[in-house]
Amino acid sequence: MALTKKEVEHVANLARLDLAEGEAEAFKGQLDAILSYVEKLKQLNTDSVEPTSHAVPINNVFREDIIIQPLGQEKALANAPDRADGCFRVPKVVE
């Protein structure tokens, strides 16, 4: 199945990736090659097969609700690209 350039741009938008000039075309060719390779899965009838999301069957892991020492504001902000007044600063969100 061949992707259209428009589909590639749609996926890039979903993935929050800006595409440079010509990048959509390049991705289109590479993704087409990979998608046509994975088409082979269609050879298998899996109608009655349960999907596996995880190799080890662990569900609903609980622990005691105990208070632990949090990271602290200074450490949490130490890697921030931009900060102000003890907060992460980002471009204006609301109009």
Added chain:
Amino acid sequence: MEIYELTIHELHDKLKKKEVSSVEATGAVFSRIVSIEDKVHSFVTVSRDEALRQAEEADKRIASGDMRPLTGIPIAVKDIFCTEGVRTTCSSKILENFIPPYDSTVVARLKSEGAVILGKTNMDEFAMGSSTETSRFGITRNPWDLDRIPGGSSGGSAASVAASECIASIGTDTGGSIRQPAACCGIVGLKPTYGRVSRYGMIAFASSLDQGGPMTKDVKDAAILLQVMAGHDGMDSTSVNTPVPDYSKGLSGNIKGLKIGLPREYFIEGMDKEVDAAVRRAVKELEGLGAEVVDISLPHTEYAVAVYYLIATAEASSNLARFDGAKYGYRAAQAKDLLDMYKRSRAEGFGPEVKRRIMLGTYALSSGYYDAYYLKAQKVRTLIQNDFVDAFKRCDVIVTPTAPTPAFKIGEKTADPLQMYLSDIFTISVNLAGLPAISLPCGFTSGNLPIGLQIIGKGFDDETLLRAAHAYEQATERHKKKASL
């Protein structure tokens, strides 16, 4: 023999007998790094000052009689494990200046044993690759042939062991990233059972597949390192709370009567002739040690790469959504609004392979395609798991080649992502099934390139595969040959 060439257990004995101090051993390893790192480039970051301070502490500990198997041992750690106060990049521009505020559980465990952390090893960006060529910080070269790749994604960890730039190292394996580089570099690489080793603080690629493990000069060292790494961790909900056996104790050298499965699907048309011959010889040698060979079939093997590249990329697209330029990591300059900040920070911060996989994964999960790709892949994953369940009714371990070829040339596969993905054809099924597997040296090509033997075990039976690998290694001693640099 030089100090930097020693194994963990050999250096441990010398430290114990006070023949050498940890500060001296660490100094010797750093001298080795200084003399050959220009050629190999195993490390992204070398943390000399911290390491020497840890070595001093270790020496005090040894003097006080409080010595553990890793106390004072210099170890290199893949740059995917968070290290408090030491830059952790995942070999990506997006984390170029990231200094973690906490230690990953694996690193914390190493530190509490008194190990010395030498620095952070190079890798494919976000562990996505089989050659370490997608690193933002330059390629790593194979110590056996500097024109060839060391494998990947844990290529820096493998090369650092093969080049004696450390005593042992730690890597991670999502589709073969410990075993394939171990094979390429002629060392031992163990991917433990999924859930055996905590993934807390190990930067996530594909969470249902990722597992950390040891990369070492011999099997005994792998057992020693796994002993420290393994165990339940409340900080990782996928870590399994079952008792950890004594891995070293099981290394008896005795594999009489052990049933070894030989899957016919792993000895395929087009495989490198020398790899095929070396693995077949290894099977004979295992038989010579008293093992019994059983022909088995893993019929869905040919679908594993396709399943993997849907599941791993889908999980990656979700995991890597956290890199948004807001809280840590690279942020594009002068974003005009929030969406622009996300899109440009990610476009400028991620390399081409990471973007390609995020795109593929996003597509596989997107509305209208989820059932056809992601759900389909999860169903075939079940079939692959069932293949192993059936096979293990007839054998104790499974033996295969680790990779279809020895280390390939730098640049040989970078233009064709699919060809690169096929380098993991023999390692991927193991991750999909969550099983333990080890790669160890089983010979060399006529061009003196190492060849890896893979031994796959039953889930949570890492012990038996270590015993089989150890018996083979001790009988053949192929691990003793060193790369000449």
